[in-house]
Amino acid sequence: MSLTSLTVTPTHRLPRTRPFSALLCFGWPGAMLGIFVAVPFLLMLRVSLAPLDKAQLWGDGLTLAAFTQLGEHGIGNALFYSVAFAVSVSLVSLMVAYPLTWLITRMRKKAQVCWLIFLLATLSLSDVLITFSWQVMLARKMWISQSLVWLGLLDRTDSLVPGVGAVLCSLLYISIPFCVLLLFPALSRLDQSLIEAAKTMGASALQSFFGVVIPMTRLPIIAALVLSVVSAMGAYTAPLILGRPETWTLSVLIGNTVLSAQDFPTGTAMAVVLLSVTLLIGAISALVLRRGAKA
Known part of the structure; x- marks a missing residue:
């Protein structure tokens, strides 16, 4: 019998996707995104284009008055400060979270859990x-202020609130765990033989860490940075309670414009600008991640 006469019969075949199953798999998430993302965004965009009417929250018709008056509310400085502060929070979070995650991955399983x-x-x-x-x-009578006096960083015990440092501490408390959880899978699956090979070739522990470990985890690093930036840009409670009026972020200005001034069109116009900048950061990071994955 020749080899050409042999036929191979597959032992199993992949089940065909039924139209109802495909509709359920893709239709349900699409419907949820439409209801909870697209519809609120369209409503926010509609309000931002409406004229001011405090009696009815916003008036009828379409106008760009809310966007043209954003300069009078200091949105440029607030937006620049919000982005700069969010980037600072992200960088500090990564500087703390990365070595912490590296130490956690070197521990035993029970300690990691x-x-x-x-x-x-x-x-x-x-x-x-x-x-x-x-x-x-951070109050005057608590141990943090007293410790700074003991270290010589303060002349006397004083309250550290309000201040930029207080806002930074509050946001870092939220951002660092997110960074650790994003970095942990990549660092825990890192091939240790590559690090040993670098040490065999004469690299020190510090050189192998910066030359092997960090380049191999650059994609999780970018993801952690972006998540921290987006989270810090949308922070409202910490800048409002722990910060000063001159260092309020754009989120606080949006809340004050809507709740105190009852100016819904201007507040939603600020929100559209903030959301646009956030989406731009997300799009740039997604492009960088895609190129990094192909490299």
């Missing part, structure tokens, strides 16, 4: 509770 549970537990706290907790801890 305990650390991950602890980090997840911190994320379960409300941002309001975290903000007021930092307000209490």
Whole structure:
């Protein structure tokens, strides 16, 4: 019998996707995105184009008055400060989270599980509770102020609230666990033989860390940075309670414009600008991640 006469009969075949199953798999997430993302965004865009009418929250018709008056509300400085502060929070979070994650991955499994549970537990706290907790801890009579006096960084015990440092501490408390959880899978699956090979070729522990470990985890690093930036740009409670009026972020200005001034069109126009900048950051990061994955 020749080899050409042999036929191969597949033992199993992949099941065909039924139209109803495909509709259920893709239709349900699409419907949820439309209801909870697209519809609120369209409503926000509609309000931003409406004329001001405090009696009815916003008036009928379409106008660009809310966008043309944004310069009078100092949105440029607030937006620049919000982006710069969010980037600072992201960089500090990564500087703390990356070595912490590296140490966690070097521990035993039980210790790793305990650390991950602890980090997840911190994320379960409300941002309001975290903000007021930092307000209490940074008060004049608490140990943080007294420790700074003992170290010679302060002349006398004083309240550290309000201040930029207080806002930074509150946002770092939220951002660092997110960064650790994003970095942990990549660092835990890192091939240790590559590090040993670098050491065999004469690289020190520090050189192998910066020359092998960090380049191999550049994509999770970018993802953690972007998530921290987006989270910090949308922060409201911490800048409002722990910050000063001159260092309020754009989110706080939006809340004050809508709640205090009852100017819904201008507040939603600010929100559209903030959302546009956030989407731009996300699009740039997605492009960088895609190119990095192909490299």
